[in-house]
Amino acid sequence: MKALVCEAYGPVDNLVYREFPDPVPADNEVLVDVEAIGVNFPDGLLVEGKYQARPQCPFVPGSEFAGTVAALGSGATGFAVGDRVFGWHMGSGAYAERVAALTTELHRLPALLSVAEGAALLCATGTAHHALRQRGRLQAGETLVVLGAAGGTGIGAVQIGKAIGARVIAVCSSDEKIEFAKSQGADLGINYSREDLNQAIKAHTDGRGADVVYDAVGGDAFDACSRAMAWDGRLLIVGFASGRIPTLPVNLTLVKGYSVVGVFWGEFTRKEPEAHAANMRELLAWVEQGKVRPVIDREFRLADGIQAIKYVTGRNVRGKVVVKP
Numbered sequence: 001m002k003a004l005v006c007e008a009y010g011p012v013d014n015l016v017y018r019e020f021p022d023p024v025p026a027d028n029e030v031l032v033d034v035e036a037i038g039v040n041f042p043d044g045l046l047v048e049g050k051y052q053a054r055p056q057c058p059f060v061p062g063s064e065f066a067g068t069v070a071a072l073g074s075g076a077t078g079f080a081v082g083d084r085v086f087g088w089h090m091g092s093g094a095y096a097e098r099v100a101a102l103t104t105e106l107h108r109l110p111a112l113l114s115v116a117e118g119a120a121l122l123c124a125t126g127t128a129h130h131a132l133r134q135r136g137r138l139q140a141g142e143t144l145v146v147l148g149a150a151g152g153t154g155i156g157a158v159q160i161g162k163a164i165g166a167r168v169i170a171v172c173s174s175d176e177k178i179e180f181a182k183s184q185g186a187d188l189g190i191n192y193s194r195e196d197l198n199q200a201i202k203a204h205t206d207g208r209g210a211d212v213v214y215d216a217v218g219g220d221a222f223d224a225c226s227r228a229m230a231w232d233g234r235l236l237i238v239g240f241a242s243g244r245i246p247t248l249p250v251n252l253t254l255v256k257g258y259s260v261v262g263v264f265w266g267e268f269t270r271k272e273p274e275a276h277a278a279n280m281r282e283l284l285a286w287v288e289q290g291k292v293r294p295v296i297d298r299e300f301r302l303a304d305g306i307q308a309i310k311y312v313t314g315r316n317v318r319g320k321v322v323v324k325p
C-alpha cells in the first residue's frame, strides 16, 4: 500500500510518500480500507519527536481515519466486512491506504456524515467533549472562553459549549476567524492580536471572569486567562499550539479560588472506556440533532500529506483538514 512514512524523527518535510507493508490485523483488530484521514496538530509534533509517544522508525503517522472494513482479525466481533466506520488508532498508522485498529477504537459512521466528516470527528471533538464534561464540569448558563476557537479542537469546544447551554466567548487571532467561530455558535469574540485578553474577558463577564477556559494554545494567552478566572472556575490545559508551555504562579489559584485541570483525551479513552463510550453516545446524539458537526476547511491528497500537516501547524486552519488516499 501507499503511505506517508516517517523514516527518522525530524521536520515534517522529511516525510516520504512510498510503498509500505500492509498492516495485518492482530487479535481483536479490524483492517480498514482508509478513505479519509483527519489531520491533527499533534501529527506534526509526533514526527518531530516532540510528542509523548515515540514509535520506532520507520512508522506511518496519523491516528484518525474513516473508511470501510476490509477484513477481521481473530476474535474481532461487532463489525463485518463492508461496514462504514470511523476510528482513532493510538498515535500512528492512519496516513495510509489501510490501517489495522482495535474494534474498541472503531465506531459506525453515521449515515448523515460524509467520510471526510467522520475522519475529522473523533480526536478534536472528542477532546473538547471530555474536557468540558469530565474535566471542566461545564454547566448551562456558565461562561466558557475558548482559545484558538477557529482551530480543530477549538471549534469542537465552541459547538459542544453551545450544546451544553453555555455562553461561549471565542478567542482568535483575526476577525475572520472570530466570524467563523460565530458561524459555529460562539456568542462573542475576542481578537487577542489587538485586545488585552485579560481585560476583555473581565469586560464581557461584568468583572467576574470566566467559569471555564478551554486552552489549547498556552503561552501568553494562558498567562492572561490565569488572571481572568471566576471564583470556582476551571482552567483546562489542552495543548500548547503557541509553542510555549506556560508556568503558573500558584498563588493566583488560591486568591481566585479556581482549579487548573489537565486534559488528555487519548489516555481517557483507555483508562475510562465506559465513560468514553457514554461520551460517544452523547456526541453522536448531538451529531444527529445537528448540534455538532465537523467543519472541513480543506482536503489534500495523501501524496500531499506534508502540505496538509503544515497547513494545520502553520495556523491557517478553520475547523479541520482531511487527507484522502
Ligand SMILES: NC(=O)c1ccc[n+]([C@@H]2O[C@H](COP(=O)([O-])OP(=O)(O)OC[C@H]3O[C@@H](n4cnc5c(N)ncnc54)[C@H](OP(=O)(O)O)[C@@H]3O)[C@@H](O)[C@H]2O)c1
Residues within 6 Å of the ligand: 039, 040, 041, 042, 123, 124, 127, 147, 148, 149, 150, 151, 152, 153, 154, 171, 172, 173, 174, 177, 216, 217, 237, 238, 239, 240, 241, 242, 243, 263, 264, 265, 266, 312, 313, 314, 315, 317, 319
Ligand atoms: N490534550 C489532548 O488530549 C489534546 C487532543 C487534541 C489536540 N490537543 C492539542 O491541542 C492543540 C490544538 O490542536 P488543534 O488540532 O485544534 O490545532 P489547530 O486546529 O491548528 O488549532 C490551534 C489553534 O491555536 C492557535 N495558535 C496560537 N498560536 C499558534 C501558533 N504559533 N501556531 C499554530 N497555532 C497557534 C491558532 O488560533 P489563533 O490563530 O486564533 O490564535 C489555531 O487555530 C495542540 O497543541 C494539540 O496538540 C490536545
